[in-house]
Amino acid sequence: MLQVYLVRHGETQWNAERRIQGQSDSALTEKGEQQAQQVAERARALGITHIISSDLGRTRQTASIIAQACGCDVTLDARLRELDMGVLEQRHIDGLTEEEEGWRRQLVNGTPDGRIPDGESMVELSERMQSALNACLELPEGSRPLLVSHGMALGCLVSTILGLPAWAERRLRLRNCSLSRVDYQQSPWLASGWVVETAGDVSHLDAPALDEMQR
Numbered sequence: 001m002l003q004v005y006l007v008r009h010g011e012t013q014w015n016a017e018r019r020i021q022g023q024s025d026s027a028l029t030e031k032g033e034q035q036a037q038q039v040a041e042r043a044r045a046l047g048i049t050h051i052i053s054s055d056l057g058r059t060r061q062t063a064s065i066i067a068q069a070c071g072c073d074v075t076l077d078a079r080l081r082e083l084d085m086g087v088l089e090q091r092h093i094d095g096l097t098e099e100e101e102g103w104r105r106q107l108v109n110g111t112p113d114g115r116i117p118d119g120e121s122m123v124e125l126s127e128r129m130q131s132a133l134n135a136c137l138e139l140p141e142g143s144r145p146l147l148v149s150h151g152m153a154l155g156c157l158v159s160t161i162l163g164l165p166a167w168a169e170r171r172l173r174l175r176n177c178s179l180s181r182v183d184y185q186q187s188p189w190l191a192s193g194w195v196v197e198t199a200g201d202v203s204h205l206d207a208p209a210l211d212e213m214q215r
């Protein structure tokens with residue numbers, strides 16, 4: 001059975017400052033680098049064979065720390081990028097106008113095709129994330145891949161595997177450098193396809209990052 005590990009990147013400067021990143025980027029903080037080292041140790045013990053990362057800077061930085069520990073290369077895949085948050089990227093969450101906050105809420109309240117102007121919808125995000133995950137099925141037998149991606153992107157992927165709508169992603173708390181695992185199973189009597197083994201595990205971190213609502 002194929003087991004795929006999912007890691008959110010380490011804490012960044014803008015995570016710590018409560019600024020919206022989306023497909024814009026900021027570097028890992030010192031704490032973010034330490035988190036990456038800690039999840040890298042866990043990945044090494046798990047025997048990861050392939051690391052596939054979103055091509056944004058913060059995930060590449062995290063993936064290269066993990067790759068060093070696991071002794072494998074990193075393949076970049078733009079389908080693993082964070083949701084495109086359009087005109088709100090780089091803004092402080094606390095400085096949004098009521099109208100802007102309304103655009104942001106549309107992503108998670110079930111508005112059909114809800115999106116921030118110039119941005120992407122959660123359904124579009126879930127389709128590209130699902131397609132990046134399905135590409136793991138083409139890896140050689142015995143592979144144990146690890147994907148490095150983002151909070152909303154991974155939340156959306158795991159939610160849709162559970163049969164929840166794409167916009168339910170905020171029901172999952174996926175902290176920086178948390179580890180999730182999804183398995184591909186084929187069984188005549190259980191659900192065939194992807195199943196969620198674990199989501200948001202931070203037991204390898206000495207001090208879990210606060211999530212956006214707690215900072």
Ligand SMILES: O=C(O)[C@@H](CO)OP(=O)(O)O
Binds near residue numbers: 008021
């Ligand atoms: O883009 C952002 O601001 C956050 C949202 O969760 O994503 P991440 O920090 O995981 O890239």
